[in-house]
Amino acid sequence: MSTVKLTIDGKVAEVSSELTVLQAARSIGIDIPALCYDETLEIFGACRMCIVEIEGSNKLQTSCSTLVKNGMIVHTETDRIKSTRKDIVQMLLDSHPNDCLTCQKSGECLLQDYAYRYDANFRNHHGAMRPQLMDTSSPYILRDNSKCILCGKCVLTCYQVSDRQVLSFSERGYDTKVVFGADQTIEESPCVSCNRCVAVCPVGALVDKRQLGKIRNWDGNTTVVMCKACEYGCEFEVYSRNKENIAVTAKAPSNGRPLCLKGRLATELKYLENPDKPYIKINERFEETTWDKALGITELIEKINRLEKDNKEEEE
Amino acid sequence: MMTKERMDSIKEVLKPKIVEKLIGEDKVELRGDEVVLKGEYYKKQVRIALKNCDIVDPTNIEEYIAFDGYYALYDSLTKKKPGDIVEEIKNSLLRGRGGAGFPTGRKWDEAYRYQADKKYIICNADEGDPGAFMDRSILEKDPHSVLEGMALGGYAIGSDQGYIYVRAEYPMAVKRLEIAIKQAREYGLLGENIFGTGFNFDIELRLGSGAFVCGEGTALMESIEGRRGMPRPKIHRTAHVGLWGKPTIINNVETLANVPVIINKGYEWFRGIGTEESPGTKVFALVGKVENAGLVEVPMGMTLREIIFDIGGGAQDGKEYKAVQTGGPSGGCIPADLIDTPVDFESLGKIWSIMGSGGMVVMDENTCMVDIAKFFLDFSVEESCGKCVPCREGTKRMYEILDRITKGEGVEGDIERLEELSETVSSASLCGLGQTAPNPVITTLKYYRHEYEDHIHNKSCPAKSCKPLIKYFIEDTCIGCTRCAKACPVSCISGKVKELHVIDQSMCIKCGACYDVCPVKPIKAVSII
Numbered sequence A: 001m002s003t004v005k006l007t008i009d010g011k012v013a014e015v016s017s018e019l020t021v022l023q024a025a026r027s028i029g030i031d032i033p034a035l036c037y038d039e040t041l042e043i044f045g046a047c048r049m050c051i052v053e054i055e056g057s058n059k060l061q062t063s064c065s066t067l068v069k070n071g072m073i074v075h076t077e078t079d080r081i082k083s084t085r086k087d088i089v090q091m092l093l094d095s096h097p098n099d100c101l102t103c104q105k106s107g108e109c110l111l112q113d114y115a116y117r118y119d120a121n122f123r124n125h126h127g128a129m130r131p132q133l134m135d136t137s138s139p140y141i142l143r144d145n146s147k148c149i150l151c152g153k154c155v156l157t158c159y160q161v162s163d164r165q166v167l168s169f170s171e172r173g174y175d176t177k178v179v180f181g182a183d184q185t186i187e188e189s190p191c192v193s194c195n196r197c198v199a200v201c202p203v204g205a206l207v208d209k210r211q212l213g214k215i216r217n218w219d220g221n222t223t224v225v226m227c228k229a230c231e232y233g234c235e236f237e238v239y240s241r242n243k244e245n246i247a248v249t250a251k252a253p254s255n256g257r258p259l260c261l262k263g264r265l266a267t268e269l270k271y272l273e274n275p276d277k278p279y280i281k282i283n284e285r286f287e288e289t290t291w292d293k294a295l296g297i298t299e300l301i302e303k304i305n306r307l308e309k310d311n312k313e314e315e316e
Numbered sequence B: 001m002m003t004k005e006r007m008d009s010i011k012e013v014l015k016p017k018i019v020e021k022l023i024g025e026d027k028v029e030l031r032g033d034e035v036v037l038k039g040e041y042y043k044k045q046v047r048i049a050l051k052n053c054d055i056v057d058p059t060n061i062e063e064y065i066a067f068d069g070y071y072a073l074y075d076s077l078t079k080k081k082p083g084d085i086v087e088e089i090k091n092s093l094l095r096g097r098g099g100a101g102f103p104t105g106r107k108w109d110e111a112y113r114y115q116a117d118k119k120y121i122i123c124n125a126d127e128g129d130p131g132a133f134m135d136r137s138i139l140e141k142d143p144h145s146v147l148e149g150m151a152l153g154g155y156a157i158g159s160d161q162g163y164i165y166v167r168a169e170y171p172m173a174v175k176r177l178e179i180a181i182k183q184a185r186e187y188g189l190l191g192e193n194i195f196g197t198g199f200n201f202d203i204e205l206r207l208g209s210g211a212f213v214c215g216e217g218t219a220l221m222e223s224i225e226g227r228r229g230m231p232r233p234k235i236h237r238t239a240h241v242g243l244w245g246k247p248t249i250i251n252n253v254e255t256l257a258n259v260p261v262i263i264n265k266g267y268e269w270f271r272g273i274g275t276e277e278s279p280g281t282k283v284f285a286l287v288g289k290v291e292n293a294g295l296v297e298v299p300m301g302m303t304l305r306e307i308i309f310d311i312g313g314g315a316q317d318g319k320e321y322k323a324v325q326t327g328g329p330s331g332g333c334i335p336a337d338l339i340d341t342p343v344d345f346e347s348l349g350k351i352w353s354i355m356g357s358g359g360m361v362v363m364d365e366n367t368c369m370v371d372i373a374k375f376f377l378d379f380s381v382e383e384s385c386g387k388c389v390p391c392r393e394g395t396k397r398m399y400e401i402l403d404r405i406t407k408g409e410g411v412e413g414d415i416e417r418l419e420e421l422s423e424t425v426s427s428a429s430l431c432g433l434g435q436t437a438p439n440p441v442i443t444t445l446k447y448y449r450h451e452y453e454d455h456i457h458n459k460s461c462p463a464k465s466c467k468p469l470i471k472y473f474i475e476d477t478c479i480g481c482t483r484c485a486k487a488c489p490v491s492c493i494s495g496k497v498k499e500l501h502v503i504d505q506s507m508c509i510k511c512g513a514c515y516d517v518c519p520v521k522p523i524k525a526v527s528i529i
Helices: A019-029 A077-094 A110-117 A154-158 A196-200 A262-271 A296-314 B004-024 B063-066 B071-079 B082-092 B106-111 B134-143 B143-157 B171-186 B217-224 B253-265 B269-273 B304-311 B345-350 B369-383 B389-406 B414-428 B432-436 B437-456 B481-488 B515-516
Strands: A004-010 A011-016 A050-054 A061-062 A073-075 A141-144 A167-170 A177-178 A207-208 A220-225 A235-241 A244-250 A279-282 A285-287 B027-030 B035-036 B120-125 B161-167 B191-194 B199-208 B248-252 B281-288 B294-299 B321-326 B334-337 B357-363 B472-474 B524-529
Touching: A004 A019, A004 B071, A004 B369, A011 A019, A061 A077, A077 B357, A077 B414, A141 B143, A154 A167, A177 A296, A196 A207, A196 A244, A207 A244, A207 B304, A207 B334, A220 B369, A235 A262, A235 B304, A244 A262, A244 B414, A262 B253, B004 B027, B004 B063, B004 B071, B004 B161, B004 B248, B004 B437, B027 B472, B063 B171, B071 B143, B071 B253, B082 B106, B082 B143, B082 B253, B082 B269, B106 B248, B106 B304, B120 B143, B120 B253, B134 B253, B134 B281, B143 B161, B143 B171, B143 B253, B161 B171, B161 B217, B161 B345, B217 B437, B217 B472, B248 B253, B253 B269, B281 B304, B304 B321, B334 B369, B334 B437, B369 B389, B369 B432, B369 B437, B389 B414, B389 B432, B389 B437, B414 B437, B472 B515, B481 B515, B515 B524
Parallel strands: A004 A073, B120 B161, B120 B248, B161 B199, B281 B357
Antiparallel strands: A004 A011, A050 A061, A050 A073, A141 A207, A167 A177, A220 A235, A235 A244, A279 A285, B027 B035, B191 B199, B281 B294, B321 B334, B321 B357, B472 B524
């Protein structure tokens, strides 16, 4: 592995030749915007926000999919780039509902951040909007298609776990949408409610339904905790306000950590005073259940109870 | 196993028979020692990629062999090294005929030099431009030329596996290819140990499912790999990391059909045809409002005038020629005053159009250029894969503006908004489809801006084509023949025999039937205002 030297916005970066321009820039503290890039996912190249200008070429190039080269001179915020990024954000806003006031994602939404950064705003127009297809079938995930920017992160992260691969793209052009299973509701689809997709969604298209309406990102504190349900040790965020824990959400999966429903429920049970009732999917229907059943520990608890009872009897 | 002797004997026996039969049918004539199709339409044409079309029987491999087929493969496998083939194609300056015109030899060289345990060659037969049928004709009428071209490419880069990605909407092409591949295997021209040289090469078909974007190289590979046909970002060159991560070259049908002829006749011969920078010929599907529509193969550098007027016979029905659109949804409209432009990659690029894959749509005085731009944008909107933002969202907004303008609802600022969107979509889209989708708008704005302005400011369509902006009206030259009234499908024309007829504007659907049947000469009594 060799290293190369390149200049990004006047700063010199000495990085591995296997890095992309975006990775190199971030490594020296230059934040190139990107909606679809995630270092744990396959490079997708869909959002086009990470475009940069590289001297020697007239074309705008996506920094997520361009490898560094020795002597490269990169500019990441020229007027041309800024105006193109503004246009891209504007295009997304033109198809997006103007409901940041009530959106669960507000405050941690990348589209919102970039709209602010590039001064793009909602506007009235007579053209098409993404159709409203709200999927409320799951107690764990709320899907709002009208907010989807089709960055593909949810599809790619679901694809990484070989026995899941529930999400995919359907239709094409402006009608393109992300679907669960064979364009089913979350309930009917083989979705296992691991919330990987929710954790990577940059906007409010996929949100954690158990957090909905309770607390938003800026409205309290978050603590990162590690799940103890299995040896993977997936991370969760515990949201709290006034020292009361209010919600638990999955953090983006990394280093092969899969996330799962059982781990999430176990974490909720551990950290929340009054967790919502658990649900499990039985024959493509979500049904309310008991905590021991949801965590699959009914037999263990029975056994523990029996042993403790036996012990007590022996002592007596 | 196939041998040179066997090929010679097939040729010796069969060729005279075929020629005799075709001459008997008055279909062909001899040009030097070449057998060419007979007729005025073919006089100015030079056929390389189409040389066997309508001459050999595409379902009989022996007829292809009789016309020098598989000799280039034999010579290459027995006398030349792979590097020699790469050099020959590089020296020929053959450029990809699928649209972008990338030098074929350079592509092959990249894959040839890259070491890998497996390499692939793909024939891109996902022809999808509206009105284009160049590749289809070659596949249906001379499939072996493509198979031989692929085998030569395979030998050159060190690949033993080829794929032909052909659209399922071409059932005849698929059938002919299946027959051709089967016969080539039977004759030992595909498969293992071809000509006893130890070279193995086989070809499989992959059928597309109707997505235009799958003609884009990376989307095509995604599709072959069994994924959704969406372009992927080009982090590495396809010639290094392509299909299933292996070095891959993708060539268009027509490009591959040129290869055996170049190998047979040498690069000097090839460079003697066409222009210095774009040697050889190009096949065009000459369509639209042209008198003689059809496939033409002409040397590069021939002017649009020669193609459209000398071969095509000019605009239909004596109407005035207005423009020609080249390059399909990625191309541009070339106005009448540029008719003497030579057709080659550089010259068309200079006037904001592209060579493209070979669609050539002729337009007459009644073609509205805003409507044409809308037509192609509609196509791009429909065929966008939906992956990247500029193409998915931007083309949709451009279409919406164009649709408004053609309905007489255009507003101040629409042209500027179109220009801004064009810039963003073409500079920021992921693949060629998106990057070139605004071209029909850019060129019509460049050459026919006044038509846009007329639509927006005066609410009128100069070509009298946009229905919401025109009215049919009967002048007092009407002879009262009643033909228009009889032809009107909504019965909105009233009037007695030999008296002036009147159109009820509130009911008129602007179908133009009255205009078509009006017999008054020299100027029709039905006018369009």
